[in-house]
């Protein structure tokens with residue numbers, strides 16, 4: 001069993017850290033809102049540290065799952081960042097969805113300090129984190145990934161090493177580009193069916209197993225019909241991800257017209273005050289009653 005730290009106890013980080021504790025690792029947590037870290041430690045039996053640096057001291061593995069590029073810089077190389085507390089040869093694994101640029105920068109910075117860094121974004125959402133069945137795509141040094149893999153199996157069931165630093169984040173971008181149009185299509189289809197006064201349970205039973213089926217349909221259609229969106233993957237985070245994808249696409253000379261369109265639709269959803277709601281709230285633009 002290892003000594004580990006977890007920084008960022010949000011929708012994803014909280015259950016991921018809990019799985020590490022359940023697996024028998026000694027876990028120290030840090031959260032910006034300190035009361036959450038205290039609550040986590042009280043419920044899970046680990047300890048709470050006052051800064052990312054303090055949390056990282058003596059740990060073999062340090063995990064981060066925060067918000068965006070700036071947040072990740074803050075908890076790693078910012079004042080009281082984890083890099084200043086880590087012991088030689090320890091591994092920092094970042095699970096945040098961020099740009100390939102920031103993770104390559106942190107990989108180089110870690111090397112300079114005789115530390116290791118992996119970019120390892122995840123997919124599978126809140127439910128995947130709670131069940132411990134996330135998919136994880138990693139970039140960095142393969143030997144370091146193999147060293148870390150058994151620990152990450154506490155919360156991930158599919159773990160893929162993708163290649164050099166940044167490859168994990170590039171793979172996550174492919175994932176987000178795939179999802180972009182699907183949520184809007186599902187929103188349009190459900191809004192259409194409801195307007196036509198169809199029995200949507202019967203509709204879904206008829207079509208979910210065929211070519212129209214998707215993860216979004218299986219996991220979100222019911223809550224979309226019931227008008228429930230207070231969970232899951234925030235619209236604000238999806239817009240952050242589209243920004244990352246479109247910046248990278250510009251560098252690669254690839255066009256992403258559907259991403260650009262759906263990004264604008266999400267901007268409208270944010271204006272409706274729904275930025276912290278699950279991405280399936282996209283249907284609200286079409287169905288305002």
Ligand SMILES: NC(=O)c1ccc[n+]([C@@H]2O[C@H](COP(=O)([O-])OP(=O)(O)OC[C@H]3O[C@@H](n4cnc5c(N)ncnc54)[C@H](OP(=O)(O)O)[C@@H]3O)[C@@H](O)[C@H]2O)c1
Nearest residue numbers: 008009010011012032033066067071097125126232233237
């Ligand atoms: N939710 C999903 O379904 C999902 C799925 C895959 C990937 N992701 C990605 O995973 C990351 C986290 O998502 P989430 O849904 O868990 O977000 P969340 O619920 O908003 O949690 C974010 C966490 O990061 C902390 N944080 C943010 N900025 C920070 C900073 N500058 N310094 C220190 N701590 C900071 C927050 O602390 P406070 O408690 O103080 O706010 C909170 O613990 C995002 O990059 C997201 O895109 C999310």
